[in-house]
Amino acid sequence: MFKIPSFFKKKYIWFLLLAVIVFPVTPLLFNLFLFLKEPVFLPPISQSTQIIIRSDGYGEGYFGARRSGGKRAHNGLDIKADVGEPVYASKSGFARTGWVKTGMGKYVIINHPWGYQTLYGHLNTITIADRQWVWQGRQIGEVGKTGNANYKRMQAHLHFEIRLHNRHLDPLEFLQPGQFVPFFQPQLFLRSIIGQKKSE
Numbered sequence: 633m634f635k636i637p638s639f640f641k642k643k644y645i646w647f648l649l650l651a652v653i654v655f656p657v658t659p660l661l662f663n664l665f666l667f668l669k670e671p672v673f674l675p676p677i678s679q680s681t682q683i684i685i686r687s688d689g690y691g692e693g694y695f696g697a698r699r700s701g702g703k704r705a706h707n708g709l710d711i712k713a714d715v716g717e718p719v720y721a722s723k724s725g726f727a728r729t730g731w732v733k734t735g736m737g738k739y740v741i742i743n744h745p746w747g748y749q750t751l752y753g754h755l756n757t758i759t760i761a762d763r764q765w766v767w768q769g770r771q772i773g774e775v776g777k778t779g780n781a782n783y784k785r786m787q788a789h790l791h792f793e794i795r796l797h798n799r800h801l802d803p804l805e806f807l808q809p810g811q812f813v814p815f816f817q818p819q820l821f822l823r824s825i826i827g828q829k830k831s832e
């Protein structure tokens with residue numbers, strides 16, 4: 633008959649084994665918990681009626697709209713909103729903040745579980761710190777006209793992006809009521825590790 637070595641009869645060994653097994657999977661469990669807790673992306677702007685997409689002399693704000701005279705495609709969604717309107721985290725995650733003179737202006741990028749990222753651009757102010765954890769629905773800043781949104785006749789808007797493994801997705805699809813976040817998209821994950829060139 634199999635005899636348990638006396639080594640395993642000491643109780644602390646079991647605690648040690650438990651720690652060695654459970655500790656490495658803790659981030660995975662946490663990600664799973666977040667995933668179940670937040671199955672959807674929330675709109676980053678609270679609008680009572682519906683999401684209004686920017687449309688003015690400088691172009692259209694929908695995903696894929698032509699930019700730079702047709703040379704590139706718009707890789708986010710421009711949600712029309714007034715300067716100063718609060719901007720909320722669409723999902724929980726680890727936030728980075730930045731400020732560039734052109735392009736995004738003042739922006740926040742939030743890294744979510746499972747390779748998702750959301751980006752919030754042209755902000756007036758940022759109300760969180762760099763490298764900070766933010767929960768879904770928390771205010772992260774205010775709508776502004778920084779970066780290349782700083783034209784008088786351009787409608788104030790939030791430039792909002794959703795990325796999965798560095799691939800830009802159409803945010804409008806995810807902001808429909810009841811649109812669940814896909815759990816895992818292996819083809820995009822594989823493409824990202826193989827290092828296929830980004831479309832934009």
Ligand SMILES: [Zn+2]
Binds near residue numbers: 706709710790791
């Ligand atoms: Zn935009």
